[in-house]
Amino acid sequence: MRRFRPHNVRARLTLWYVAILAAVLVIYAGSASAVLFFELRSQLDHRAVEDLETVEGFLSFGVDGNVLLRNDYHDHPYPATMQERLMEVWTPDGNLLYRNEVLGNRALDGPPKPREGADSYSNRAVRLADGTPVRLVSKRHLLDGRPVVIRVGFSEQPLWERFWQVAIGLILGLPLALGLAGMGGYVLAKHALGPVERMARRAREINADRLNARLDVENPNDELGHLASAFNDTLARLERSFEQLRRFTSDASHELRTPLTAIHSVGEVGLRGESSARHYREVIESMLEETARLTRLVESLLTISRADSGQIRLARTRIAVVPFVREVCSFVEVLADEKSQRLTIGGDSEIEFEADRAILRQVMINLLDNAIKYSPAGGAIFVRVSTVEQEVAIEVEDHGPGIGPAHRDRVFDRFYRVDEGRSREAGGAGLGLAIARWGAEAHRGRLELACPPVRGCIFRLVLPMVSADATMQNGANGQVHLSERAEAG
Amino acid sequence: MRILVVEDERKVAQALREGLEGESYSVCVAHSGEDGFFLANSENFDLVVLDLMLPGRGGMEVLSAMRKRGLRVPVLVLTAKDAVEDRVLGLDSGADDYLVKPFVFAELSARVRALLRRGKAESPVALGIEDLHMDLLTRRVRRGPRQLQLTSKEYEVLEYLLRHQGNVVSRDMLGRDVWNETARHATLDNVIDVHMVRIRRKVDEGFATKLVHTVRGVGFVITAEKS
Numbered sequence: 001m002r003r004f005r006p007h008n009v010r011a012r013l014t015l016w017y018v019a020i021l022a023a024v025l026v027i028y029a030g031s032a033s034a035v036l037f038f039e040l041r042s043q044l045d046h047r048a049v050e051d052l053e054t055v056e057g058f059l060s061f062g063v064d065g066n067v068l069l070r071n072d073y074h075d076h077p078y079p080a081t082m083q084e085r086l087m088e089v090w091t092p093d094g095n096l097l098y099r100n101e102v103l104g105n106r107a108l109d110g111p112p113k114p115r116e117g118a119d120s121y122s123n124r125a126v127r128l129a130d131g132t133p134v135r136l137v138s139k140r141h142l143l144d145g146r147p148v149v150i151r152v153g154f155s156e157q158p159l160w161e162r163f164w165q166v167a168i169g170l171i172l173g174l175p176l177a178l179g180l181a182g183m184g185g186y187v188l189a190k191h192a193l194g195p196v197e198r199m200a201r202r203a204r205e206i207n208a209d210r211l212n213a214r215l216d217v218e219n220p221n222d223e224l225g226h227l228a229s230a231f232n233d234t235l236a237r238l239e240r241s242f243e244q245l246r247r248f249t250s251d252a253s254h255e256l257r258t259p260l261t262a263i264h265s266v267g268e269v270g271l272r273g274e275s276s277a278r279h280y281r282e283v284i285e286s287m288l289e290e291t292a293r294l295t296r297l298v299e300s301l302l303t304i305s306r307a308d309s310g311q312i313r314l315a316r317t318r319i320a321v322v323p324f325v326r327e328v329c330s331f332v333e334v335l336a337d338e339k340s341q342r343l344t345i346g347g348d349s350e351i352e353f354e355a356d357r358a359i360l361r362q363v364m365i366n367l368l369d370n371a372i373k374y375s376p377a378g379g380a381i382f383v384r385v386s387t388v389e390q391e392v393a394i395e396v397e398d399h400g401p402g403i404g405p406a407h408r409d410r411v412f413d414r415f416y417r418v419d420e421g422r423s424r425e426a427g428g429a430g431l432g433l434a435i436a437r438w439g440a441e442a443h444r445g446r447l448e449l450a451c452p453p454v455r456g457c458i459f460r461l462v463l464p465m466v467s468a469d470a471t472m473q474n475g476a477n478g479q480v481h482l483s484e485r486a487e488a489g
Numbered sequence: 490m491r492i493l494v495v496e497d498e499r500k501v502a503q504a505l506r507e508g509l510e511g512e513s514y515s516v517c518v519a520h521s522g523e524d525g526f527f528l529a530n531s532e533n534f535d536l537v538v539l540d541l542m543l544p545g546r547g548g549m550e551v552l553s554a555m556r557k558r559g560l561r562v563p564v565l566v567l568t569a570k571d572a573v574e575d576r577v578l579g580l581d582s583g584a585d586d587y588l589v590k591p592f593v594f595a596e597l598s599a600r601v602r603a604l605l606r607r608g609k610a611e612s613p614v615a616l617g618i619e620d621l622h623m624d625l626l627t628r629r630v631r632r633g634p635r636q637l638q639l640t641s642k643e644y645e646v647l648e649y650l651l652r653h654q655g656n657v658v659s660r661d662m663l664g665r666d667v668w669n670e671t672a673r674h675a676t677l678d679n680v681i682d683v684h685m686v687r688i689r690r691k692v693d694e695g696f697a698t699k700l701v702h703t704v705r706g707v708g709f710v711i712t713a714e715k716s
Contacts, residue, residue, distance in 0.1 A: 288706020292660075295591050299673060331668075332676060334642075334683045358671055369676040432675075 010189045017185040022178050029170040036166055040159045041135065045123050048137040051085060052121070052152040059089065059098070061144050067098035086134060086153040089143075097148060106130060112138065112149040125156065132157060195224045203231065211239040251415035252301055259294040263287050300431045304414065307438050314356040314442060321385050321392055322349040324357075328364040329383060332372060339377045343368075347385030353392055353465045355443050360463075363439035363447075366432040367396045367459050374400035375456075391445075392465050399456040408449055412437045436461075490605060491515045493534040495525030495551065496567070497543050505538065508594045509601070522546030529555055534562055536604055538597070539584075541568040549582060556583035563604045567592070595657035595708055602656070616651040619713045621692060621700055623651055637691050642667070646684055647692070650701070650711040659708035685709055 058070040067089045086108055089098035094111035109126040116122055117138035126136050133156040141150050199215050206213045214235060215228040270283030306312050322345070329343055336343045371381045375398045382397040403411060407418045415430040433447075436459075440447040445463035452458065492514045496502040499520070506516045517534070519525035522543040529537055529551075537555075541548035552564060566584040585607075586600050616623040620633045628644060630637040639647065645667050650658055664670045664677050689701040702710050 285705030290706075291591075292706055296673065296675060296678070303672070331680065334687075335676070335679055338683050362672070362674070365674070365676050369679075 010186065010193055013189040013193075014182055014186040017189075018178055018182040021181050022174070025174050025177060029167070029174065033163065033167045033170065037159075037163050040162060041156075044135045044154055044156065044159055045137065048123065048135060048152050048154055049121050051154075052137055052139055052150060055085075055087065055152060056139075056141055056150065059141075059143055059148075059150070061146075065097075067143065067148065069098065069100065084154055086128075086155070088151045090149040090151070092140070092147055092149055103128075106132075108134070108151055108153055109136060112151075116140075117149050117151075126153070133160065135159075196227075199224070199228060199231070206235065208242065211235060211242055248414055255297055255415060256294070259290040259297070262290045263294075266290070300435070303435065304431065304438075307435075307442075312359075312442070314359065316354045316356055318352055319355055319357060319360070320349075321351040321353060321394070322347060324360070325364065325383055325385055325394060328361055328368065332365060332368045335369070335372050336381060339372065339375070339379075341372060341375055341378065342380045343383070344380065345383045345385075347383075348387060351385065351387055351392055351465065353463060355463065359439045359442060363436045363461060364394070364396075366436040367461065370432060370459070371396050371398035371400070374398060376400065387465065390465050392463050394461045394463075395458050396461075397452075397456060397458045402451055402455050402457050403449065405451075408451065411449060412447070490536070491517065491532075491534045492601070493517050493519065493525065493528055493532075493537045495519045495522065495529075495537065495543065495548065496540040497521060498540070501540075504594070505597070508598065512598060514601075522548065522551045526551045526554055529560060529562065530558065536601060537562055537564045538601070539564050539566050541566055552584060553582050563607065565597075565600055565604060593657075593659040593661060593707055595659045595704075596662050598656060599653055599658070599662060616648065616654075618651060618654050618700060618711060619698060621651075623648060632692060632696065639688070639691060643684060643688050643691070646681075647688055647711075650709060654711050657704050657708050657710045662708070 055069065059067055060070070062068045069087070084102070085100065086103050087098070087100040088096065088103065088108045090096055090112045092112060096111075099108070106128045108128070117140045121137050121139050123135065123137045126134050128134055134153040135156050136151055136153040138149055138151045141148055195218060202213075202215050214232045217225050217228045217232070219225045220229060266283055266286045270280060303312075325347075326345055329345055333343055368381070368383070375381055379399045381399075382395070384393075384395045384397070386393050386395075403418055407416075410416045411418065412433050413430075414434040416434075417430045437447045440461055440463065443463050445461065448460045448462065450458040450460060490513075492509055494502055494505050494509070494516060496505060496518070497520050502518050502520065506518055509516045517528060517532070519528050523546050525537075525539065525543075526546065528534075539548045539552060543551070548566065548568075552566070555562075555564070563585040564583065566587040567590055568587060569590040585604055588597055588600060614625055616625065621630070622632075623630045625648070630639055630644065630647065646663060649663065649667050653662075660678055660681050661673060663681050664673055668677065668680070670677050685701070685703070689699075692701055693699045698713060700711050700713060702712065704710055
């Protein structure tokens with residue numbers, strides 16, 4: 001059998017509410033009835049005991065050995081108690097001495113039990129022959145020096161009537177109360193969940209074309225406010241990555257179009273009219289050069305897209321920082337040498353850390369290449385290694401023209417060039433620093449740009465010395481997502 | 490020397506045929522995996538150049554089928570996929586070497602030569618062209634009477650050029666084989682270019698016959714012939 005399970009939260013909430021309320025009410029009604037019943041019964045017992053005590057004094061033996069009850073203690077002839085009272089007097093050995101008129105010929109529970117009423121008042125429930133339920137109190141008594149058992153009983157009929165009255169009232173009231181509560185609960189749930197419904201409707205309207213829309217936050221401090229804020233944050237991130245993707249696609253196609261245009265136009269113009277073999281050769285060479293540039297660009301894009309999709313895994317090894325920096329510097333030294341620039345390395349030679357050598361090398365090469373490219377001939381470039389607390393900082397300082405405040409935030413963006421024309425001629429596609437920053441962040445480090453007041457700029461690569469995250473990273477496949485890192489940064 | 494080229498892209502196949510024929514190989518072209526497998530089975534080749542991205546029967550499949558048949562012919566795999574996994578896959582399944590598209594023909598030609606030469610031991614003690622002489626034991630280089638002062642990197646580059654003399658050496662080849670760089674990047678190209686400028690200056694300055702030549706858009710070549 002399938003369990004009944006309503007589909008919307010509103011109905012489920014109401015159902016739960018009603019079910020719990022029903023359970024509470026049933027328990028309440030049950031205990032209230034029980035309390036009432038026992039209360040009424042103890043009243044009855046009390047009355048019987050009192051009556052029995054009263055009656056004792058008015059009993060006496062008649063001449064025939066039977067017991068007589070004097071009725072003259074009542075103010076008026078037939079009081080209510082007397083009319084209702086059921087009474088018998090027995091000898092302990094089972095001879096009936098007295099039975100009052102109200103009982104008539106109905107027996108009040110036969111001969112006395114062995115020690116009935118011997119110690120104190122003993123009370124019990126019995127049934128008369130006609131089915132009337134009776135509450136019975138017995139007591140042993142010395143009547144004129146002879147022991148007798150006096151029994152006084154009262155019908156339980158009124159007690160039960162009263163009890164059922166209340167119980168039926170409660171039972172009838174229960175569904176009514178539940179119905180009302182259910183309706184109330186439903187309305188309340190609907191009201192409480194209304195904002196959720198509105199949020200859902202609004203969220204449905206937001207699509208890729210309208211990512212700038214946001215949910216309304218009615219009260220930022222309540223639960224729904226938290227939900228809306230969380231959703232808005234997600235939207236903001238989504239919008240940023242969409243924007244990033246859009247810009248990346250448009251920039252990439254622009255970058256690809258440039259060499260393609262060059263190839264096409266060089267070829268096209270070369271084919272115009274007859275020309276010398278030498279000229280054709282030049283045309284083809286020029287086209288090949290552009291193709292080489294295109295290939296390199298595609299490779300950079302591939303690197304970036306693999307980083308974006310988290311396909312690049314860090315292969316961490318222990319690296320001694322200063323020898324590593326020295327090695328990278330010696331690789332690019334020839335470029336600095338060409339421009340008569342001095343490349344100076346300074347810093348603590350003892351530091352070691354764990355990192356992916358190839359990626360870090362690419363980061364350093366990009367930074368140094370940048371510094372060499374933008375420093376004037378004969379300038380000086382400093383590379384400094386230092387430690388601050390648990391971090392290693394590698395600084396690359398050049399004395400070029402520096403980077404204007406307008407560009408500082410964007411130099412790490414993909415395809416961003418401070419000086420459009422010049423940089424492309426210098427061979428960059430504006431991806432070097434973007435890749436460098438990704439490399440730093442892939443190592444849980446960061447790449448910062450500091451601009452001294454005079455001139456030049458300092459790129460500071462900061463990496464955690466003890467890579468506490470190394471095991472964790474490797475545990476999670478060691479995959480690194482460029483976009484996420486970029487977001488974090 | 491007979492070479493089978495299995496490549497579905499007709500322009501590339503045509504360029505490979507012309508290029509390899511230009512180096513005096515006899516070339517046979519198949520445009521699909523099925524044709525390639527059939528030809529490799531029925532005729533004798535000294536080398537197979539196999540594209541992995543083929544319509545129908547893929548290059549990988551053709552390769553493993555060939556190896557299952559017991560064909561020992563060396564296979565040079567061409568792949569557009571740049572993933573390391575693919576490379577390993579290629580070599581595991583019996584490829585002898587791989588080349589990632591897009592490649593420079595000079596490099597393909599060098600790989601072909603290396604594969605065909607494989608097994609034939611040759612470890613010369615000296616290399617040379619015209620009056621340029623390189624002693625591999627003492628690591629001394631001289632041009633005519635003049636002793637050349639080369640840095641160790643310059644020496645390695647010159648040695649590489651001399652080993653491939655008469656054939657164009659691309660920047661890719663230099664980057665990978667001399668600098669041991671895993672990825673190609675703009676800085677590497679600049680570094681290579683600077684070294685080439687210096688080598689050229691040291692080798693050719695003051696001599697009538699220029700030996701080191703740039704092939705624009707492709708790479709460098711050391712040859713006595715005038716380009």
